[in-house]
Amino acid sequence: SAVISQKPSRDICQRGTSLTIQCQVDSQVTMMFWYRQQPGQSLTLIATANQGSEATYESGFVIDKFPISRPNLTFSTLTVSNMSPEDSSIYLCSVGTTAPSDEQYFGPGTRLTVT
């Protein structure tokens, strides 16, 4: 399975500012995703990070609020823009494998608190 790291692991930010979260994988992967987990809730897919093209966003998430970059097959960033306290969540990146099975593996997450 892929080894996934995220930076920062946690942060406390002021409202109105932006934070960029990095996701690094130890091998080339085709599929990378970003999820949000609000306090006490389940995980919700934000977008699929596409290498060399714009990310594909799920309903309720927009590029202006959550711009995503995917410059190569091992790295992606998610920016949370113009933050408000409602953005306080754990943000997780994940990768999809194809062999031997179609599994997803998750990074350790970034715990964000907006004050």
Added chain:
Amino acid sequence: GIQVEQSPPDLILQEGANSTLRCNFSDSVNNLQWFHQNPWGQLINLFYIPSGTKQNGRLSATTVATERYSLLYISSSQTTDSGVYFCAVGRGTYKYIFGTGTRLKVLA
């Protein structure tokens, strides 16, 4: 879209007890995973099980795809089993939809 419901929502066990967690989904899927989220937030892969039965130590899982449910069995529970258990399902692409979760607390 597909709805994924898990039961029970909360579970408290004494160490050594057995338990069964259930995941119901509303439409056919071709991917299903069980995860354990530990108290530090890390998601740990338990099983990839779109159908059939698998076992790994004290844990086992069964998915009956035709009836749209999956079960996770935990035997001889330990305090380190505490956390939240999620099932996640997907169709065709990797867009997994996560269930509502079961929060498990194992008491020493």
